[in-house]
Each structure stands twice: as C-alpha cells, then as structure tokens.
Amino acid sequence: MPENRTPTPAPARRSTVRSLLRLWPYARPIRLRLAVSVGAALLASFALLLVPMVLGRIVDGPIADHDLGALPPLIILLLVLGLLEAGLFYTRRVVLARPLAGVETAMRGDLFARLQRLPIAFHDRWGSGQLLSRATADMYTMRLFLTFPLVFLIVNSLTFLAGTALMFTQDWRLALIALLPAAPLMLLTRQFEAGYSGAARRAQDQNGDLATVIEESVLGIRILKAFGRHRAMAERFRGQAHALRRTELRKAGLLANLWAVIVGLPELALGCALAAGCYLVAHDELSAGTLVAFLSTALALRWPVESLGWLLAYANEAATATDRFFEVLDEPLPGETAGTAGTAGTAAASSSSSSGPDAGVRDGVRLTGVRFRYPDAPPDEPDLLRGIDLHIRSGETMALVGATGSGKTTLTALLPRLYDATAGTITLDGRDVRELPRERLRELVSVAFEEPTLFSATVRENVLMGAPGAGPERLAAALATAQAGFVEKLPEGVGTEVGEQGLSLSGGQRQRLALARAVVGDPEFLVLDDPLSALDVHTEALVEKALRQVLGSTTALVVAHRPSTVLLADRVAVLADGRIEAVGTHQELLHGSARYRELMSGESALVPEALVPEGSPTR
Numbered sequence: 001m002p003e004n005r006t007p008t009p010a011p012a013r014r015s016t017v018r019s020l021l022r023l024w025p026y027a028r029p030i031r032l033r034l035a036v037s038v039g040a041a042l043l044a045s046f047a048l049l050l051v052p053m054v055l056g057r058i059v060d061g062p063i064a065d066h067d068l069g070a071l072p073p074l075i076i077l078l079l080v081l082g083l084l085e086a087g088l089f090y091t092r093r094v095v096l097a098r099p100l101a102g103v104e105t106a107m108r109g110d111l112f113a114r115l116q117r118l119p120i121a122f123h124d125r126w127g128s129g130q131l132l133s134r135a136t137a138d139m140y141t142m143r144l145f146l147t148f149p150l151v152f153l154i155v156n157s158l159t160f161l162a163g164t165a166l167m168f169t170q171d172w173r174l175a176l177i178a179l180l181p182a183a184p185l186m187l188l189t190r191q192f193e194a195g196y197s198g199a200a201r202r203a204q205d206q207n208g209d210l211a212t213v214i215e216e217s218v219l220g221i222r223i224l225k226a227f228g229r230h231r232a233m234a235e236r237f238r239g240q241a242h243a244l245r246r247t248e249l250r251k252a253g254l255l256a257n258l259w260a261v262i263v264g265l266p267e268l269a270l271g272c273a274l275a276a277g278c279y280l281v282a283h284d285e286l287s288a289g290t291l292v293a294f295l296s297t298a299l300a301l302r303w304p305v306e307s308l309g310w311l312l313a314y315a316n317e318a319a320t321a322t323d324r325f326f327e328v329l330d331e332p333l334p335g336e337t338a339g340t341a342g343t344a345g346t347a348a349a350s351s352s353s354s355s356g357p358d359a360g361v362r363d364g365v366r367l368t369g370v371r372f373r374y375p376d377a378p379p380d381e382p383d384l385l386r387g388i389d390l391h392i393r394s395g396e397t398m399a400l401v402g403a404t405g406s407g408k409t410t411l412t413a414l415l416p417r418l419y420d421a422t423a424g425t426i427t428l429d430g431r432d433v434r435e436l437p438r439e440r441l442r443e444l445v446s447v448a449f450e451e452p453t454l455f456s457a458t459v460r461e462n463v464l465m466g467a468p469g470a471g472p473e474r475l476a477a478a479l480a481t482a483q484a485g486f487v488e489k490l491p492e493g494v495g496t497e498v499g500e501q502g503l504s505l506s507g508g509q510r511q512r513l514a515l516a517r518a519v520v521g522d523p524e525f526l527v528l529d530d531p532l533s534a535l536d537v538h539t540e541a542l543v544e545k546a547l548r549q550v551l552g553s554t555t556a557l558v559v560a561h562r563p564s565t566v567l568l569a570d571r572v573a574v575l576a577d578g579r580i581e582a583v584g585t586h587q588e589l590l591h592g593s594a595r596y597r598e599l600m601s602g603e604s605a606l607v608p609e610a611l612v613p614e615g616s617p618t619r
C-alpha cells in the first residue's frame, strides 16, 4: 500500500509572526470588534492591577491607624473592581464569538472554492486526508487563536509592562529582584519556539496522514475485507497513530519543560523579593502596606507570565495551521500567474456568451504534436505521449484502442483539460482548448469515465450535473439512452438518493447513470472512457443502439477495449509507444494493422505495454 503523501515539506525555519500576519485579510472585517475585545480585556487586567494598590491603602490606612470607619469605601472599591473585571471579560467574549464564526466560514469557503478549481495534477499529489485536516482541524485552530490567544498575547504583554512599571514605582529594588528571571526566560522561550514549531508542523501533517488512512479504509472497506487486509490496514493505522503520539508527547515534553521554568524561576525571584522586602520593612525603609501592595502586584502578574508558555505554543500551532492553509491557497490555478487569482472566473463568464469554437468552423477535434508526461514521472522515463497527431472529423466517432497502460485515459483527459498537454496543440473546431474559457470548454466537452463517480444526491441531481438547466424531458431521454430504466424501480424514482459514491447501486447501474450524465447536455464533443465495461452483453447491445443516435450528432472520442464498443465508431485510432500508430475503419485496420488484430483478438490487450518486449511483432 502506498505511503501517504505529505506534499509540501515544512520550511526549515519560519517566522511565527509573519505566518500569522497572513490571517489579517480575514480578520480585517472584524478589526473593530477585535480592538474592542482587546480593549475590554486590557481594562479588566488593569482593574485587577488596581486591587493591590487598594490593599496597600487598607494596610497602611485603616489597619495601621485602627480606623475601621475608613474601611467600607475601600472594600466597596474592591467589590466594584471585581465586578468591573468580570463584566469586561464577558464583553470580550461576546463581541468576538459571532463574527469569528463568520471568519472561519469565509476561510473554509475560500479553501473549498480553491480545491474545486485546482487542477487534477494537484489532487494527484495531495492525500485527501491532508486536505480534510486543513479544512477542519486547522481551521478550528486558527479561529481559536483569534478568539483567545491573540487577544491575550497583546493584553498579557501590556499588563506585564504596566505591572512592572507599577512595581518600580512601589520599590525599585524589589522590582529589580523580581525581574531577574526575565533574561533567561526570554532566551528559553526562543529556544522553545524553534523546537516547538517543528513538532507542531509534524503533528498536523501526521494528523492529515491519519485522516487519509481512515478515509481510504472506510471507502475501501469491501476490498479490505474481501482480501483479508483489514489487519494490515489496522497495523498501518497503528504505526501512524504511534508516530503522531510520539510527536504529541514531544510537544508536551517541550511545553512541560518551559512551564517548569516559567513557573519556577519567577516564584524563586518572588521569594527573594519577599525576604528583601521583610528586611526593608524591619529596617523602616519600606512600609508594610507598600510591601503588601508590591507582593500583590507581583502575584497579579503571575498569570500573564505563566500563560506565556501555552500562548506561545498555541500561536505556533496557529502559525503552522496558517501555513498549511495558505499552502493550498497559494497553489496557482491553471493559467493563473501571480496576482491574477480570481480573474479567471470573470474571463470565463464574460466570454461564455461568445460562441466559442463553433463560430462557423467545423473542424472537429485536432491533436497536433501532443506530448504529455505526469509531473511525478521518473526523470529517466520517456514522455507517456510522444507526439500525438490525430484528427477526429466533425460529427465523427473515433474509437481509441491500445494496450493497457498505453495512455488512452490520459489522452482523453487532455481534451477537457483535466491535464494540460506538455507540448503540442489540441483544437476543437479550430480553437485551441487553452484559449477557451474553462466554463465554455466544460459545456462543449462532456466526459464519462470507466470508474463512474456518483455523489450523495438524488439520481436527478447526479445526472443533471451534466446540464444543470435541463428539464425532465432531457433527463428522461438521457436515462433512456443509457438504458437506465432501473431508475423507475428505485423507491423514489429519479428522486432517490443514491448514497455516498452511489454505493447502493451496482457497478453497471452507476456506469449507466454516469453515461446519462455525459449525454444529457447534448454536448458537441463527447469523451467516453470505456463507458460500457461493467454492462452485461444484453444491456451493452441496448446502450450501443441508443448511443449510436447520440453519437450521430456529436464528435466523439471513445476508449474501447472490446470489438463491440469499437463498432460504435466510424474510425479507430491505435495508440502505441506514445503515438498514434494507425488510423482507419475497423475493417481497414483488421487488414492493415497487426497490433490492432491482436488487440481485438484480446491476446495483447491484457499485456501491459511496458511489458511487451522491444522488437516483438506487436511493437
């Protein structure tokens, strides 16, 4: 089983702040509320800092003077400060909760829209779990960062500065003692950040890999059970879960070490300050009230200092989540150069009203010198397609035959630009497919793949994906062409939900719905990749009969493995060694092409092209 793909290695060293700043465009619309939230939290913290001053007053005033009459106003002031703090913290939460849910929705929407528009080559590279974890766990991490750690990083830093200034006004000698741990703490947090950011990245990537394993094993549960591979899969899952556990433990270890120092050192310094303060009070160099106020201020600063550990840890997690989010958003869309993101849709929309390739020229499909190689193909491997020249006349049906692995599916994927040819040109009625707006191209070219994918939606919705505006007559006609009469027997007819990936239907039924989806839009160009492979002989004959009518009005490329499918076509092209080796009618090729004869006899069709020895009669 292949290892999961973690496509983008984590940058060796990255700036947490720079990564987090990329969230600004999303946070910008709620900047006022963020400011109110920070302001409220800041006021609450400052209110807390006033408490020690009031305590000092109580000790040096009513208590020292034995004047209990002066006590109630100071007690009331303490109560007011407490209530104020609670009210402000409540306000902080309330102003942010709702708009932050909106920020998360906007980010998730952008990610999903990007995923939909990115080319197939991108999806080939990325494990689905990696994308899933970016759309769920990472999104949650970023939202939580904006809700809490961001606000408290600002508020606690300012509170710390204000508290320190206050301690200096109370007694500068004690303040210096209390601040002694500051320098080693700063050094330590820098070290912590370096170690933690690497571990955080690893953990989030491992989480994505784990999600891929879960998704694959749920979708492939039948295969796993049928081949008794569930134990092997469980083993693989356990291995990855243990790797994640190790990374999480490393994170926890780093955080625990930092915490021990962050809590321990200031406590030690505070103990020293207390001893020095007592000495100063005993020698009348400091009032008892000032010492109480100083110690209370120092204690009030414990939270801002102690929280530093997990705030930094969370900021790191959020920076990693942000990096992972933008790794997807930064992926260029086909034909998009830097700075043009978002314009493709406009271009497509504006020109979709133009007539596209059908401006009078009826040239059909023309491939000239087309070359293609997959981006991840080994460097020493030749291009998969090495100069395809093929002309499918307007209204003609061309069958494409070739040994397994010769590149037939790949060639068909170039027409609707699921992949872009690495060289050469493909034209539809005279217009280069790269010049056509994608929306127009997808309207013109309709596809049915050998592996039919249905979505968790009704039969109607699945089929009408091929022509969103089509009415019930077109739907019925498409289902009739695909011989999908079984739909009427489903509990709710075309309104029946076919379940995730259409698993509640048989392979042949799914293939027929996929075929109906391909023909419902009455496309000008139809690409069928062995669309009848899962049908029984009887149904195949019926579909072929109906398809002939459809194919009569369209230009089609049909990948065929069986003579019966080939007979649907006007002419046949033989693909071998990355080129079109021969083109002709079925009869012409039977006489003129040894390879075609073998392919049709079924002898070499099952032999992968790569295994046919050089110099063999079929080569």
Ligand SMILES: Nc1ncnc2c1ncn2[C@@H]1O[C@H](COP(=O)(O)OP(=O)(O)OP(=O)(O)O)[C@@H](O)[C@H]1O
Residues within 6 Å of the ligand: 124, 374, 376, 377, 384, 402, 403, 404, 405, 406, 407, 408, 409, 410, 411
């Ligand atoms: N996404 C991909 N990334 C890298 N290589 C790929 C990818 N898809 C297919 N290939 C490779 O390209 C070659 C041609 O595959 P393709 O599916 O086009 O062949 P085919 O002629 O349609 O085969 P079949 O008749 O078995 O369906 C194969 O060696 C395959 O491993």
